[in-house]
Amino acid sequence: MTEENAAENRGEAAVIASSGRSAPAVAVDVRDVTRTFEARSGVVHALSDVSLQVAAGEFVSLIGPSGCGKSTLLRLIADLDQPTSGAIEVFGKPARTAREGGDYGIAFQQAGLLPWRSVQANIELPLELHGVGKAARRERARELLDMVGLAEFAGHQPAQLSGGMQQRVAIARALAEKPSLLLMDEPFGALDEMTRERLQTELLRIRADTNAAVVFVTHSIPEAVYLSDRVVVMSPRPGRVTEIVPVSLGRAADRDDDLREDGQFFDGVAAVREALHSAHGEPVESGGKGVDLR
Numbered sequence: 001m002t003e004e005n006a007a008e009n010r011g012e013a014a015v016i017a018s019s020g021r022s023a024p025a026v027a028v029d030v031r032d033v034t035r036t037f038e039a040r041s042g043v044v045h046a047l048s049d050v051s052l053q054v055a056a057g058e059f060v061s062l063i064g065p066s067g068c069g070k071s072t073l074l075r076l077i078a079d080l081d082q083p084t085s086g087a088i089e090v091f092g093k094p095a096r097t098a099r100e101g102g103d104y105g106i107a108f109q110q111a112g113l114l115p116w117r118s119v120q121a122n123i124e125l126p127l128e129l130h131g132v133g134k135a136a137r138r139e140r141a142r143e144l145l146d147m148v149g150l151a152e153f154a155g156h157q158p159a160q161l162s163g164g165m166q167q168r169v170a171i172a173r174a175l176a177e178k179p180s181l182l183l184m185d186e187p188f189g190a191l192d193e194m195t196r197e198r199l200q201t202e203l204l205r206i207r208a209d210t211n212a213a214v215v216f217v218t219h220s221i222p223e224a225v226y227l228s229d230r231v232v233v234m235s236p237r238p239g240r241v242t243e244i245v246p247v248s249l250g251r252a253a254d255r256d257d258d259l260r261e262d263g264q265f266f267d268g269v270a271a272v273r274e275a276l277h278s279a280h281g282e283p284v285e286s287g288g289k290g291v292d293l294r
């Protein structure tokens with residue numbers, strides 16, 4: 001794929017950014033990052049010399065076997081943890097500054113909603129923490145509830161919603177501050193296949209509307225291919241980036257459910273599958289630990 005095609009796939013934000021008229025073209029810049037943990041059993045080398053750039057407006061998935069450091073990398077980008085060595089910048093700023101400035105929203109596998117707050121109050125929470133006034137908070141929450149199709153459930157408690165609905169609330173909350181970057185760690189991992197597909201399509205639409213860059217951790221190859229501009233394939237621990245597979249399925253706004261039965265989609269799935277198996281040093285026929293080949 002040519003750079004122009006890649007830029008086109010990444011969407012307008014990257015194009016605007018590369019022309020120098022808008023925000024920095026690079027949303028995330030990870031340089032030579034290593035993370036080791038001191039565990040009881042000894043030193044755990046979670047990440048080794050990882051470098052990765054994500055452009056503004058680009059959707060990048062991280063895929064690799066269980067324990068290869070995907071969540072660790074996401075947490076480092078989010079400034080929830082610090083690298084042992086190396087550096088991370090988010091929109092040209094240290095990760096901490098980006099966190100304090102609310103430059104990114106974050107969503108995990110468990111929706112993580114506060115059970116005692118209503119759906120609307122959960123969505124308003126990041127705005128409340130940053131001192132946004134009541135009327136503005138309410139208006140933004142209403143917009144987001146519309147966006148994720150939950151306007152009627154504003155006053156419900158999280159426990160009254162299904163898992164998929166709760167995850168939509170979590171995505172709405174992550175979008176509350178109009179972040180230019182979304183960090184998502186297996187956000188659809190706990191959902192049934194139908195709900196998962198629906199939310200994938202919804203995420204594509206939200207991304208087309210907001211032009212946010214996304215770093216998305218998943219175990220599912222089809223999910224990574226359906227959503228991404230590029231799929232970053234990681235090796236078993238210590239996690240390294242072994243290959244970056246470009247996906248040529250067009251802009252988020254042009255992707256829909258029919259794509260799941262398209263030859264180009266299957267080609268993308270095959271390319272990621274092969275890259276994963278090379279990273280494991282395994283023949284393509286066998287399943288990789290912790291990776292969903294469906």
Ligand SMILES: Nc1ncnc2c1ncn2[C@@H]1O[C@H](COP(=O)(O)OP(=O)(O)OP(=O)(O)O)[C@@H](O)[C@H]1O
Nearest residue numbers: 037038039044046065066067068069070071072073
């Ligand atoms: N706080 C910690 N202390 C010790 N070891 C840790 C810590 N956090 C992560 N690890 C180890 O680092 C490695 C990478 O973990 P991480 O959760 O990033 O992997 P992952 O690729 O996200 O795994 P999975 O796909 O199973 O969620 C694992 O071996 C894990 O046990």
